Amino acid sequence: MVTEKDIWAYLEEVSDPEIPVLTVVDLGVIRTVSLTDELCTIVITPTYSGCPAMKVIEEDIITLLKEKGIQNTKVELTLFPAWTTDWLTENGKNKLREYGIAPPENEVDKSVLFAEPTVVPCPLCKSRNTRMISQFGSTACKAHHQCNDCLEPFDYFKCLK
Amino acid sequence: MEKNTNLFEYVLRMGDDSLILGHRVSEWCGHGPILEEDIALTNISLDLIGQATNLLEYAGEIEGKGRDGDAIAFLRCDREYKNLLLVEQTNGDFGKTMMRQFFFDAFRRLLFERLLKSSDIQLAAIADKSLKETKYHLKHSSEWMIRLGDGTDESHSRIQDSLDSLWKYTNELFFMDEVDFSLIKEGIIPSMDGIQEEWLVYVTSILEEATLSIPTNNWKQEGGRIGKHTEHLGFILAELQYMQRAYPNMKW
Numbered sequence: 517m518v519t520e521k522d523i524w525a526y527l528e529e530v531s532d533p534e535i536p537v538l539t540v541v542d543l544g545v546i547r548t549v550s551l552t553d554e555l556c557t558i559v560i561t562p563t564y565s566g567c568p569a570m571k572v573i574e575e576d577i578i579t580l581l582k583e584k585g586i587q588n589t590k591v592e593l594t595l596f597p598a599w600t601t602d603w604l605t606e607n608g609k610n611k612l613r614e615y616g617i618a619p620p621e622n623e624v625d626k627s628v629l630f631a632e633p634t635v636v637p638c639p640l641c642k643s644r645n646t647r648m649i650s651q652f653g654s655t656a657c658k659a660h661h662q663c664n665d666c667l668e669p670f671d672y673f674k675c676l677k
Numbered sequence: 678m679e680k681n682t683n684l685f686e687y688v689l690r691m692g693d694d695s696l697i698l699g700h701r702v703s704e705w706c707g708h709g710p711i712l713e714e715d716i717a718l719t720n721i722s723l724d725l726i727g728q729a730t731n732l733l734e735y736a737g738e739i740e741g742k743g744r745d746g747d748a749i750a751f752l753r754c755d756r757e758y759k760n761l762l763l764v765e766q767t768n769g770d771f772g773k774t775m776m777r778q779f780f781f782d783a784f785r786r787l788l789f790e791r792l793l794k795s796s797d798i799q800l801a802a803i804a805d806k807s808l809k810e811t812k813y814h815l816k817h818s819s820e821w822m823i824r825l826g827d828g829t830d831e832s833h834s835r836i837q838d839s840l841d842s843l844w845k846y847t848n849e850l851f852f853m854d855e856v857d858f859s860l861i862k863e864g865i866i867p868s869m870d871g872i873q874e875e876w877l878v879y880v881t882s883i884l885e886e887a888t889l890s891i892p893t894n895n896w897k898q899e900g901g902r903i904g905k906h907t908e909h910l911g912f913i914l915a916e917l918q919y920m921q922r923a924y925p926n927m928k929w
Contacts, residue, residue: 565806566727595731596802598809630820651817652717656724656810660713676809 518586523549523556526584533572534655537615540573544603547594556581556589561599563676564656600677612673613639618661620675636672638663648672683856684797685739686759687866689749690902692732693760696750697910698781699725700917701768710771717817721778724810731803751921755911756904763846765901765910772832773839775821780843782815783879784850784872791867800865819883826887833888840884841892848897850876 527546532538540546540560547559558577562570574591581589601620604612609619618636633648643665651674653660658671702722709715733746764781768774789811792804825836851869853861860866884891900906920927 562727562806564724564727564810565731566723566725568723594802595806596798598802598805630823650713650717651813652713652720654716656720660716674813 518551518584520549520551523551523558523581523586526580527558527577530573530576530580533569533576535612535615535617537611538608540577542605542608542611544605544608545570545573545599554588556586557592558589559592559594561594561597563599567656601673601675602677604673616640616670617658618670618672620673622675634675636661638666638668639670640668641666646670681739681741683859684865685736686856687860688732688736688739688800690759692729692736692746692749693758694764694781695725695732696729697758697760697913698764698777699723699729700913701764701766702774702778704768705774714771718774721814721817724807724814728803728807728810731806735799735803747921751918755906755914758901758906758910758914759904760901760910761846761849761852762898762901762907763843763849765907765913766843766846767909769839770835772821772825772836773843775818775825776836776839776843778814779818779822779883780847780850780880782811782818783876783883785811786815787872787875787879788867791872795866796864822883822887822889826884826889836887837889840889844892845894845896845898849899849901852899852902854902 524541524546527541527549528539530540532540532543535543543563545560545563547561548557549559550557560570560573560577570593574593577591578589602622604620612619616639618639621634621636635644636646636648637644638646638661641663643663645664646661647664648659648661649669650660653671653674657673657676659674660669661672662669699722702718702725705715705718706722707715709718729750730746733749737744737746737749761781763777766773766777786808789804789808793801793808795801795804822836825832827833851873853869857866857869861868881891
């Protein structure tokens with residue numbers, strides 16, 4: 517007999533198509549899982565309004581659960597409460613760092629206009645002497661930074677709250 | 678029923694603003710002045726189109742006639758679009774694109790902040806989601822105002838031209854008619870009066886820092902909210918709707 521706990525464990529096998537090192541559970545986009553005899557309902561929330569990964573995540577979840585023998589899965593999208601980077605798990609943050617993406621620094625970049633942005637340590641050499649190249653990066657959830665010491669350009673998973 | 682008609686119209690107007698501006702900004706894809714800006718513009722465009730999806734899907738639900746977000750986005754005629762004239766204006770140079778974005782972002786931030794308290798739960802949820810994104814957009818467009826305005830003689834004179842040409846479209850940001858009045862009364866949307874004052878204070882402070890002057894000519898142009906558009910909208914729709922018009926119901 518499959519339980520909701522089993523479903524959560526299965527979902528650890530679904531990765532974010534844009535940042536494959538993270539699972540959808542690490543990312544915090546799975547809000548609830550509920551199971552009845554006929555139907556498994558999974559509620560997900562998007563990271564950003566236009567995140568193109570959501571559709572893929574939905575399909576991946578349905579495909580995976582089918583492989584696990586769950587025939588009827590419904591994936592629902594909710595916008596409330598709005599996703600925040602606080603929902604990234606600690607495990608997820610560590611995986612990001614190892615992958616070369618600086619995890620969110622727990623603080624929204626509150627800098628006013630040209631003021632100095634949040635210090636983001638370099639995921640490669642750990643130096644805190646880094647700079648922001650652009651507030652916008654390779655995906656909606658990332659900004660583009662560079663390390664002033666090792667010169668490595670890197671993605672920063674920007675804080676959103 | 679009356680409430681639903683008004684709410685539909687209001688959500689449609691907001692959705693059309695996001696859709697048309699998102700499409701406009703996407704025209705920069707591959708043409709940005711530098712790589713980082715190309716990426717920034719496409720990200721902003723993606724956020725706007727995502728917001729448009731949320732809003733137009735919701736509009737379809739309120740309407741209850743079986744239209745989804747795609748049907749609303751792709752299968753209407755120009756007079757049925759209710760976006761602001763500002764957002765359909767051509768991209769011009771990078772400075773003009775940023776000026777248009779700056780006016781819009783400053784407005785949207787104030788609007789979303791107030792919509793968080795809307796008695797309509799879905800509208801509040803969309804505002805919550807969109808506000809976080811809009812703050813990043815506004816910071817970006819505000820910085821460019823100062824960089825270009827207080828930059829070289831060339832950048833200053835060009836961004837001043839953009840300010841002069843777009844200023845007449847800003848009054849429409851605060852447009853209100855019976856749709857708005859009835860929703861304000863029900864606590865679903867905020868009144869524009871406070872928003873307009875705050876917007877002007879913010880915009881003036883940034884433009885002053887950018888050494889730019891707000892035009893003293895107060896001629897204002899409006900019409901988008903009631904479906905009367907500038908000639909530019911038709912060209913956008915021709916491109917936006919091409920696939921659905923040529924191959925109805927196609928999917929990929």
